[in-house]
Amino acid sequence: MATRSVLVPDQHEDLLAMMASAEELLITFGLWEDDGDPGDLPEALVGRAALEALHSGPCHQPQGSSA
Incomplete structure (x- = not known):
């Protein structure tokens, strides 16, 4: 495998x-999808x-958790 x-x-x-800005944009795309008119979203954004x-990245800490 290449590096x-x-x-x-x-x-x-x-x-x-x-x-935070990226998250807001992704939430907006999700809301468009919920409304039934997502347009032509790339596969990585669908669903x-x-x-x-x-939200599942290595830096994400669920709310209510303590570090």
């Missing part, structure tokens, strides 16, 4: 704000797959 290198810019505190992935 893939990815350059990720250091966003410091802005990363949380960007993730809230990307939103579920965001």
Whole structure:
């Protein structure tokens, strides 16, 4: 298997704000889908797959949990 290198810019505190914006957008797509008119969403967005992935990521801590 080939190794893939990815350059990720250091966003410091802005990363949380960007993730919150992405989450809002993914929630909006989910609501459109609930209304029955999702348009032509890419497969990764259908069925809230990307939103579920965001919520199940390694940095996600469910509400009510303590670290």
